[in-house]
Amino acid sequence: MTYVAVFDIGTTAVKGILVGKDVQLMEEHSVELTTFVSEEGLIEQQPADWWKAVIQITSLWWKNGISPESVRAITFSGQMEDVISISEADTYLAILYSDMRAGKEAEWVHKQCPEIRSHTGNNVSASTPLAKIKWLEKHSPNQYENTKKFVFSSKDYVIYKLTNEAVTDPITAATTGMMDLKNRVWNETISQTCRINEEKLPKLLEADSVVGTITEEASKLTGFSTSTIVINGTGDAGATTLGAGAVHENDCYFYMGTTGWLAIVEKNKGQLDSLSESHFNLAFVEKSHRISVAPLLNVGNVHQWAAQLYIDQHVAHKYETFETLIEQTEPGSGGVLFLPYLNGERNPMIDPNAKGAYWGITPHTERKDLARAALEGVTFSLKQTLEMYELKDQRTITLIGGVSKSNHWCQMMTDIMNHPIRVPLNSAYLPSIGVASTAFIELGWCESYRQFVNTFVRNIPSKDYTPNQERVAVYAAQYETFKKLHPALQSVYR
Incomplete structure (x- = not known):
């Protein structure tokens, strides 16, 4: 061999x-x-x-x-x-x-x-x-x-x-x-x-x-x-983008670790100084395109905070227990919404003074509602960031990072985004697989990055999630309220 x-x-x-x-x-x-x-x-x-x-x-x-x-x-x-x-x-x-x-x-x-x-x-x-x-x-x-x-x-x-x-x-x-x-x-x-x-x-x-x-x-x-x-080879952002299978215009993926980012492949055109100041704009392996990266400060850290807050510290398997807890309440968390900005935020807005906040608590609110609302809040924030790119279709979004291990959160994401979600089963080596394409091209083992992605990356074993339209409708109504909360609280932050 x-x-x-x-x-x-x-x-x-x-x-x-x-x-x-x-x-x-x-x-x-x-x-x-x-x-x-x-x-x-x-x-x-x-x-x-x-x-x-x-x-x-x-x-x-x-x-x-x-x-x-x-x-x-x-x-x-x-x-x-x-x-x-x-x-x-x-x-x-x-x-x-x-x-x-x-x-x-x-x-x-x-x-x-x-x-x-x-x-x-x-x-x-x-x-x-x-x-x-x-x-x-x-x-x-x-x-x-x-x-x-x-x-x-x-x-x-x-x-x-x-x-x-x-x-x-x-x-x-x-x-x-x-x-x-x-x-x-x-x-x-x-x-x-x-x-x-x-x-x-x-x-x-x-x-x-x-x-x-x-x-x-x-x-x-x-x-x-x-x-x-x-x-x-390439810096890690280029390798991860290839490993996530993002190679065509408007292909995108979410990386969800302690912090996270949304990356999307764009045409390399337009005035550079007109691009969003909250995004990193990187070159791509194909000269005609670039990678736009929208970093988020609050992703897995919110998951960790909520698990520590709502699960007894003596429980051995904290995240599994948290997963069970949020399964016990319906999508929408009984009307409770959560702003996930524990560390300020860079996307979907630049606001280092932003804070986390719950809204919609009533006498009927339970611990399980507050726990689920925390993850829904992060996902609403991700959706708001995605909408900045004005995608015209419902293409599949790849999800990688430690957070992708939570089946319930992955389903929540596909329902809130109203996009199919693909989660590669072993994402630790995705950057290595992606950047291997650079050598495959030189050795003549494949003709192009697109061929490599279509032949190999898209066939990596994955778990696929599709939107539940009943839940999509529930979340769409809540999302409209969520978008109003940060602007309403900005004067309080100051």
Whole structure:
């Protein structure tokens, strides 16, 4: 057999997997990572740990009888919006996407280049790599000067260790604040205005581009053959979008973890500065399209809060018991509505001051109504976010993330959305399956991303949910009231 090796280098773990020509998955291994959080709130990882994890996973493959020559190509997905220094010393910690140290630098960038969204499609914030590079230049000049190249995804660093080439992909580059989203090149206006040395930026290559082959040194450490090709791959958002089967215009999926997002594939047209400021606008593997990502701050965290509040803390299986509780009340929760904004919100509105609230409590309201209303509130918020995209059809929406394990919540979602919902049964490796397409195309194992999705991704075993029209009608009436609550309470928040 021949394989594509896929590494998904996330925040919590490095996952490695071998993908056969028929997209059969083999040799799934995972190595946990350590994140360093300082008292000042700096959030960093050691890039060497990513590399060690790759070496550890490959050693298990060879130990289990896999031949290095059977691995035809290697591809990747990885966390984005990092700032990683490639230097002779190779000892600097990577600044992660969640690190917010560069707030003042972000303000400076906006003052220097107020039209930046017209180039990149996104605002610059404290998490943006452009701002973090300026922070390093000011606060850590030795690291800045010693950096030969900055790269912006964990997978970029591993590619460098394998090939000695510093590259990144357009999906990752779209998070940096420096790439022209329409033309997929580093924007000279931004570089010149913000005084960025372009020689320190990596080469921009498409996701399915061959970066090179394994160096002799990397071959000795990893066991890979020097004839194995290394594919650029994509940042995690691109890999997840492919893994969710979103490849045609208006294909979309929900990721529902502690927080979550709605991602939808759009035509890459129109004025970039006219796009919603609450959305991230990323490149896609197909140049004619982009990914619009609407992040939500309140998803699984509301589920966790409600389970802790309404289920006795001595119960062993808290979430299963919570599931049983909400099954005991009818859709609509006896008329009770819940605003799920425990942590403020970014979509469907930008309001950091928003708070959670119940409305409609009567003497007949029971604990089970309050519990169910919490999940219905999150789902109404998701529906409101989806409606911002004005989909014209009732196409199936893919749902991934830990929340998808709740059968009752999945049915609630399809009833509230009035859309069919598809839940892949094993979503942990969906990004790896999705990004494997980049290597399949290069090897000639498939002709296009659309063919890969239609042939393989859409045939991944899944559980499908369809709307119950009686419940759809109940929720439609409640939803109209739900939409009025946040505007009515805004003056109270202030």
